[in-house]
Amino acid sequence: MVDQKMYELGTRKSTIREAFEYGRQLAAREGEDKVFDFSLGNPNVPTPDFIKEAAVDILQTMEPSAVHGYTVAPGAPVARKAIADSLNKRFGTKFTEKNLFMTAGAAAACTICFKALYEEGDEYLTFAPFFPEYRCFVESVGGKLVVVPAKTEDFQIDFEAMEKCLSPHTKAVIVNSPNNPSGAVYSEETIKRLAEVLRTKEKEYGHPIFIIADEPYREIAFDGFTVPYIPNYYDNTLVCYSYSKSFSLPGERIGYIVVPDSVADFQAVYGAVAGAARILTHVNAPSLWQLVVGRCAGRSSDISIYKENGRLLYEGLIDAGFTCVKPQGAFYLFPKALEDDDYAFCERAKKYGLLLVPGKDFGCPGYFRAAYCIKTDTIRRSLPLFKKLAAEYGV
Amino acid sequence: MVDQKMYELGTRKSTIREAFEYGRQLAAREGEDKVFDFSLGNPNVPTPDFIKEAAVDILQTMEPSAVHGYTVAPGAPVARKAIADSLNKRFGTKFTEKNLFMTAGAAAACTICFKALYEEGDEYLTFAPFFPEYRCFVESVGGKLVVVPAKTEDFQIDFEAMEKCLSPHTKAVIVNSPNNPSGAVYSEETIKRLAEVLRTKEKEYGHPIFIIADEPYREIAFDGFTVPYIPNYYDNTLVCYSYSKSFSLPGERIGYIVVPDSVADFQAVYGAVAGAARILTHVNAPSLWQLVVGRCAGRSSDISIYKENGRLLYEGLIDAGFTCVKPQGAFYLFPKALEDDDYAFCERAKKYGLLLVPGKDFGCPGYFRAAYCIKTDTIRRSLPLFKKLAAEYGV
Numbered sequence: 164m165v166d167q168k169m170y171e172l173g174t175r176k177s178t179i180r181e182a183f184e185y186g187r188q189l190a191a192r193e194g195e196d197k198v199f200d201f202s203l204g205n206p207n208v209p210t211p212d213f214i215k216e217a218a219v220d221i222l223q224t225m226e227p228s229a230v231h232g233y234t235v236a237p238g239a240p241v242a243r244k245a246i247a248d249s250l251n252k253r254f255g256t257k258f259t260e261k262n263l264f265m266t267a268g269a270a271a272a273c274t275i276c277f278k279a280l281y282e283e284g285d286e287y288l289t290f291a292p293f294f295p296e297y298r299c300f301v302e303s304v305g306g307k308l309v310v311v312p313a314k315t316e317d318f319q320i321d322f323e324a325m326e327k328c329l330s331p332h333t334k335a336v337i338v339n340s341p342n343n344p345s346g347a348v349y350s351e352e353t354i355k356r357l358a359e360v361l362r363t364k365e366k367e368y369g370h371p372i373f374i375i376a377d378e379p380y381r382e383i384a385f386d387g388f389t390v391p392y393i394p395n396y397y398d399n400t401l402v403c404y405s406y407s408k409s410f411s412l413p414g415e416r417i418g419y420i421v422v423p424d425s426v427a428d429f430q431a432v433y434g435a436v437a438g439a440a441r442i443l444t445h446v447n448a449p450s451l452w453q454l455v456v457g458r459c460a461g462r463s464s465d466i467s468i469y470k471e472n473g474r475l476l477y478e479g480l481i482d483a484g485f486t487c488v489k490p491q492g493a494f495y496l497f498p499k500a501l502e503d504d505d506y507a508f509c510e511r512a513k514k515y516g517l518l519l520v521p522g523k524d525f526g527c528p529g530y531f532r533a534a535y536c537i538k539t540d541t542i543r544r545s546l547p548l549f550k551k552l553a554a555e556y557g558v
Numbered sequence: 559m560v561d562q563k564m565y566e567l568g569t570r571k572s573t574i575r576e577a578f579e580y581g582r583q584l585a586a587r588e589g590e591d592k593v594f595d596f597s598l599g600n601p602n603v604p605t606p607d608f609i610k611e612a613a614v615d616i617l618q619t620m621e622p623s624a625v626h627g628y629t630v631a632p633g634a635p636v637a638r639k640a641i642a643d644s645l646n647k648r649f650g651t652k653f654t655e656k657n658l659f660m661t662a663g664a665a666a667a668c669t670i671c672f673k674a675l676y677e678e679g680d681e682y683l684t685f686a687p688f689f690p691e692y693r694c695f696v697e698s699v700g701g702k703l704v705v706v707p708a709k710t711e712d713f714q715i716d717f718e719a720m721e722k723c724l725s726p727h728t729k730a731v732i733v734n735s736p737n738n739p740s741g742a743v744y745s746e747e748t749i750k751r752l753a754e755v756l757r758t759k760e761k762e763y764g765h766p767i768f769i770i771a772d773e774p775y776r777e778i779a780f781d782g783f784t785v786p787y788i789p790n791y792y793d794n795t796l797v798c799y800s801y802s803k804s805f806s807l808p809g810e811r812i813g814y815i816v817v818p819d820s821v822a823d824f825q826a827v828y829g830a831v832a833g834a835a836r837i838l839t840h841v842n843a844p845s846l847w848q849l850v851v852g853r854c855a856g857r858s859s860d861i862s863i864y865k866e867n868g869r870l871l872y873e874g875l876i877d878a879g880f881t882c883v884k885p886q887g888a889f890y891l892f893p894k895a896l897e898d899d900d901y902a903f904c905e906r907a908k909k910y911g912l913l914l915v916p917g918k919d920f921g922c923p924g925y926f927r928a929a930y931c932i933k934t935d936t937i938r939r940s941l942p943l944f945k946k947l948a949a950e951y952g953v
Contacts, residue, residue, distance in 0.1 A: 164766060164823060165830035169674050173832030174825075210622035218846075219617050227605035231807045267662060267811070271839040279564050303837035371559055413628045414845025416662070416811075428559060430569075435560035438568030442698035444666040449844045450809025451613075 172299065179203065182509075182518040189516060199545040201533040202518045204343060204494065208464045208536075210411040217455045225454075234453060236437060236446035238265025238419070242457030246419060249461035254392040262423060264436050265448040267416035269379045269405035270296060273337070276375050276401050276420060278304040278439035279432065285334035287375075290320055292344050292497060292525035292532075294377070297337060306334070313527045318347035318488055318497065320357060329364050335373035335401075336361065340390060341380040341492025344525045344532035346473070348388040348491040358397040371399045371427040379405040379418070382463040384492035385470050398425035401432070406456050408493075409463045417452035469494045472535040472542055479546035480533075484558035494536040497522065501556040505531055511555065515548040567694065574598065577904075577913040584911060594940040596928040597913045599738060599889065603859045603931075605806040612850045620849075629848060631832060631841035633660025633814070637852030641814060644856035649787040657818060659831050660843040662811035664774045664800035665691060668732070671770050671796050671815060673699040673834035674827065680729035682770075685715055687739050687892060687920035687927075689772070692732060701729070708922045713742035713883055713892065715752060724759050730768035730796075731756065735785060736775035736887025739920045739927035741868070743783040743886040753792040766794045766822040774800040774813070777858040779887035780865050793820040796827070801851050803888075804858045812847035864889045867930040867937055874941035875928075879953035889931040892917065896951040900926055906950065910943040 176184075182202035190198045221230055237243065243260035250258055266272040277287065281304045289297055291313040301308040311328045314321035338357070340349035349357075361372050376393045381404065384390050394400045405418035422433045440446050473490030480487050480498055487498035500508035505521040505528055512519050512531075522530030535542060571579075577597035585593045616625055632638065638655035645653055661667040672682060676699045684692055686708040696703040706723045709716035733752070735744035744752075756767050771788045776799065779785050789795045800813035817828045835841050868885030875882050875893055882893035895903035900916040900923055907914050907926075917925030930937060 164677075165674055165826050166676050166834070169830040169833030169837070170826055171833065172836050173674075173834070174829040205628055207623070210626050215617055215622065219614055222610055222614050222617075227610065227806070228602070231605050231809050233600055233808045267839070267844075274837075274839045279560055279568075281561050282559075299837055300839065411622065412626045414626045414842060414848075416842065416844050431560050431565055434569040435564040436568065438564030438566065439561070441567050442564070442669075442694055443838055444662070444669045444695065444840070447809060447811065449662075449811050449847070451846075452844070453809075 177295070178524050179520050182520060185513065186518045197516045198518070199516050199541055199548065200518045200537065201535065202520055204534045204536060206408050206411045206413060206494070206536050207538070208411050208466065208468050211462070211464050213459055213462060214410050214412065214455060217458045218451065221451065221454050221458070230451055230454065232450065234447050234450050236440065238263065238448055239450065239453045239457065242453040245457040245460045250421070252461065254395060256392070256394060256423070258421065258423065262421055264420045264422065264433070264440065265453050266418050266420055266440070267445055267448050268407055268418045269377055269403045270300065271416070271443070271445050272403035272405070272418050272420045273297070273375060273377050274300040274303070275436055275439045275443060275445060276335070276403060277301050277306060278443060279435035280334050280373060281306050282334070284332050286330065286332040287335050287337060288325070288328055288333055289337040289339070292318070292342070292522060292527035292530065293337070294339060294343050295524055310526050315527070315530070318342065318345035319349060319353045322356060322360060326360065331368045333364070333372050335375050337375045337377060338393065339377045341384055343380065343493055344495045344520070345488065345497040346490050346493050346495045347488060348384050348390055351391045354391040354393060354396050361397065373426070374400045376400055376402045378402060379408050380493040382409040383466050383469055383494060385473065385490060388491045390492065394421065394423045394425065398423070399427055401426070410456065410459070411464055412452070415449060415452045417448055417456055468539065469536065472537070472539055475539065476533060476535045476542050479542070480549060483546070483550040483553045485549070485553065494534060496533045496535060497530050498533070500529055500531050501553060501558060503529055505529055512552055515552055517545060517548055517552065572690070573919050574915050577915060580908065581913045592911045593913070594911050594936055594943065595913045595932065596930065597915055599929045599931060601803050601806045601808060601889070601931050602933070603806050603861065603863050606857070606859050608854055608857060609805050609807065609850060612853045613846065616846065616849050616853070625846055625849065627845070629842050629845050631835065633658065633843055634845065634848045634852065637848040640852040640855045645816070647856065649790060651787070651789060651818070653816065653818065657816055659815045659817065659828070659835065660848050661813050661815055661835070662840055662843050663802055663813040664772055664798045665695070666811070666838070666840050667798035667800070667813050667815045668692070668770060668772050669695040669698070670831055670834045670838060670840060671730070671798060672696050672701060673838060674830035675729050675768060676701050677729070679727050681725065681727040682730050682732060683720070683723055683728055684732040687713070687737070687917060687922035687925065688732070689734060689738050690919055705921045710922070710925070713737065713740035714744060714748045717751060717755060721755065726763045728759070728767055730770050732770050732772060733788065734772045736779055738775065738888055739890045739915070740883065740892040741885050741888050741890045742883060743779050743785055746786045749786045749788060749791050756792065769795045771795055771797045773797060774803050775888040777804040778861050778864055778889060780868065780885060783886045785887065789816065789818045789820065793818070794822055796821070805851065805854070806859055807847070810844060810847045812843055812851055863934065864931065867932070867934055870934065871928060871930045871937050874937070875944060878941070878945040878948045880944070880948065889929060891928045891930060892925050893928070895924055895926050896948060896953060898924055900924055907947055910947055912940060912943055912947065
């Protein structure tokens with residue numbers, strides 16, 4: 164009677180959601196202070212005051228129809244222009260409003276790109292560990308997600324493994340840096356090499372291979388780590404951005420796609436993006452938020468809390484005997500589990516109220532994700548428990 | 559290199575869009591007062607002050623994370639509960655928050671329903687004249703749109719024609735009342751008879767047939783016309799609603815789906831709705847607007863302007879010799895064109911600066927749509943031009 168796959172997608176709980184719900188039950192039973200919920204990637208830096216001020220000012224001073232009326236499908240020209248100008252200033256690009264398409268966040272942006280580019284038999288590559296919804300979104304447009312195994316020593320790209328995964332069917336490579344869940348930032352060296360490999364393969368296969376740069380965490384990179392702007396390294400790049408993290412506006416669904424002039428056929432790609440947005444009913448992103456992010460383009464939340472949290476958790480875990488790549492960006496650590504079965508490990512952690520997500524969910528078994536976008540004090544109080552957990556394993 | 563169909567969908571201009579753009583050029587060339595743009599269905603009643611006040615109050619008094627954080631996928635419980643309560647009060651239903659799924663407007667809501675219900679070979683019926691995007695949305699999920707010919711004497715349902723279109727493949731019937739483009743409101747008699755026919759066919763075919771009630775114009779119905787609440791007449795009804803028109807918030811993308819307990823298998827349908835929303839990247843509708851519409855549930859804009867506009871245009875057209883069904887709701891008139899070729903008729907109207915949309919675009923050739931959500935004075939000034947146009951045809 165209904166689409167069975169939709170039913171399963173709508174009712175099967177993710178491990179993340181299960182951990183979160185277990186935490187709520189535990190809190191109700193034993194008190195909030197007994198729960199250390201590292202499961203959800205919900206930004207905890209407050210929405211900056213300048214966002215509130217911009218929203219209130221727009222509501223109070225502009226004509227309602229100019230705020231709440233339909234915008235053209237790709238979004239309000241004034242917002243797209245402001246964002247293009249801000250990107251140009253930061254990255255030396257030469258975008259104009261016609262390179263921007265406003266979307267309801269990065270998930271919508273990615274799915275629109277997948278749909279726009281898809282032709283029968285196309286494959287989309289991504290690198291483990293990866294955001295699990297990619298599979299769902301790529302398959303929803305008919306594509307196949309091909310996962311390049313993780314390079315666990317530093318969570319950069321394993322190029323040898325990647326070359327084995329590339330084929331004439333490869334339409335695009337999804338790059339998510341700073342990365343969810345590993346917290347790694349791809350270095351300039353990594354991006355340069357990736358660009359070289361893809362350019363070679365484009366020639367070999369005789370067709371473009373796109374990079375879809377999924378960048379909701381772009382502004383969250385710590386000292387010493389810069390996030391290369393991929394369109395400056397590789398022509399066939401589409402950038403998917405969200406203000407969910409940089410402005411702590413995850414509920415408002417606002418972001419954009421950049422289609423640079425440099426892509427193989429700008430008119431075709433931008434046109435297909437517009438068509439995909441149309442049938443996914445994603446034209447005209449929420450209009451108030453278009454104006455707000457346009458007005459605040461180039462600014463960002465204060466990310467010092469994430470930096471402090473990351474350092475604290477990292478040092479605590481190392482001290483407890485875990486192995487883990489140092490935090491570089493986003494708000495996740497991705498340490499090695501203390502037994503091969505990461506599900507069993509996360510189950511055992513629950514005894515201490517430590518809610519973690521198994522690496523297998525991100526295509527990287529044997530590891531776990533700890534989201535540190537939570538109260539610093541919660542992290543501090545969790546450290547002795549991580550020690551106890553490690554002690555169970557004789558670490 | 560890209561999905562060719564997406565490219566066409568993204569670049570082919572609709573007749574509506576073309577008329578609108580022609581109007582902008584004409585205005586630039588000959589002045590704004592020479593353009594009578596009846597092409598776009600963009601609400602011109604200002605967003606009510608209570609909406610602005612609610613939005614500003616929420617922004618200024620609530621915790622930012624409670625306003626802008628992720629909501630659960632179906633939407634903020636507080637908003638869903640308020641809307642359910644308001645519907646119950648108006649229609650005597652017994653909905654709770656679990657019957658509501660918040661969406662980014664009615665187009666998203668409909669597409670989510672089409673996707674949720676679709677099984678291989680399914681057909682979706684609609685009645686001419688119809689909102690042309692239905693075809694695009696139904697086909698995007700793999701379905702076939704079957705169009706029941708119009709009953710042009712009153713734009714109610716031609717049941718004889720409908721029965722010929724029903725088949726064991728019929729999954730759902732799309733009902734859009736008050737109707738875009740005809741301006742008709744389906745009477746209680748029509749809805750009762752529709753429900754009877756479908757119940758008979760459900761038994762005959764041995765499976766449910768859904769009504770998908772697309773109701774963005776629900777609140778815009780004029781004196782003497784009430785819009786029956788279809789879940790009270792037919793169990794297998796899903797309601798798709800948008801606040802675009804009732805609160806003049808089209809750019810903000812906020813609406814909902816109602817899945818009543820009475821549908822054949824509530825868990826299956828609601829679950830599939832959630833799954834379809836997930837892969838269409840439509841979980842968590844814009845969160846500020848969820849809170850605003852929750853707080854203002856049951857209120858509506860002042861629609862007296864539409865009523866006055868409709869009366870004025872209708873009387874003017876009748877006076878000029880047109881035949882047209884009296885305005886009942888929404889903000890459209892759908893008169894008979896003065897020649898069989900409605901495209902040629904609309905082309906001729908352009909000479910006078912009258913921008914109209916051919917009925918063929920809505921599956922009903924020989925008619926035209928005039929959207930009267932424009933300034934009353936523009937309508938008044940247009941009437942002598944409609945007379946001149948009619949005179950060309952010797953009317």
